Structure formats: structure tokens, C-alpha cells
Amino acid sequence: MSPFIRIPLGLAIMVVGFFMVKKTDVVLSWFGSVPFAEEKFGAGGSRFFYKLLGVAVVFLGIFISTNIISGILEDLAGILTHTSD
Numbered sequence: 001m002s003p004f005i006r007i008p009l010g011l012a013i014m015v016v017g018f019f020m021v022k023k024t025d026v027v028l029s030w031f032g033s034v035p036f037a038e039e040k041f042g043a044g045g046s047r048f049f050y051k052l053l054g055v056a057v058v059f060l061g062i063f064i065s066t067n068i069i070s071g072i073l074e075d076l077a078g079i080l081t082h083t084s085d
Contacts, residue, residue, distance in 0.1 A: 001067075010065025017061060020054030027054075 020027050024047050037049035063069040077083075 001070075006067060007065050010061045010063075013061030013064060014058050015061075017054045017057030017059075020057060021051050024050050024054075 027050050028046055031050075033046040034049050037045035039045070041048050060069070063072065
């Protein structure tokens with residue numbers, strides 16, 4: 001992927017992840033509570049879940065911007081299809 005597309009796309013994904021961490025109450029009002037998170041993490045588990053998800057999205061944006069994601073996906077495809085180099 002061209003750096004002219006990859007870098008702005010990665011930055012946009014990082015902004016979305018930052019928004020999820022910074023404005024967790026807004027995200028919670030949009031998508032509602034997560035019963036699994038409330039059960040496993042206790043009260044406030046949905047907010048914690050959305051914050052963890054936001055941090056993961058930020059890292060995904062970093063991986064896309066720096067083109068690390070292609071190596072990760074290639075390795076994952078090799079593991080899932082049992083191919084070797």
C-alpha cells in the first residue's frame with residue numbers, strides 16, 4: 001500500500017482509538033453495555049472494555065502507519081495455512 005494512503009489511514013484509526021479511550025461514556029451510550037465485560041470485570045466493566053478496545057485500535061493504527069501490519073498478516077496467514085518460506 002502506498003505511504004500516501006497508509007499513513008493518513010493509520011492516523012485516522014489512531015484518532016478513533018484515542019476517541020474511544022478519551023470519550024468512553026459517549027461510546028458506551030452509542031453501543032451500550034457489554035454483558036460479558038460486566039460479568040468478568042464487575043461494575044464498570046463495559047467502560048474498561050471500551051478503553052482496552054480503544055488502546056488496541058490505537059496500536060492497530062500504529063501498525064498500519066508503520067507497515068508492520070503486513071508482516072503480522074503474512075505470518076498469521078503462514079500459520080493458518082501451514083506454509084513455510
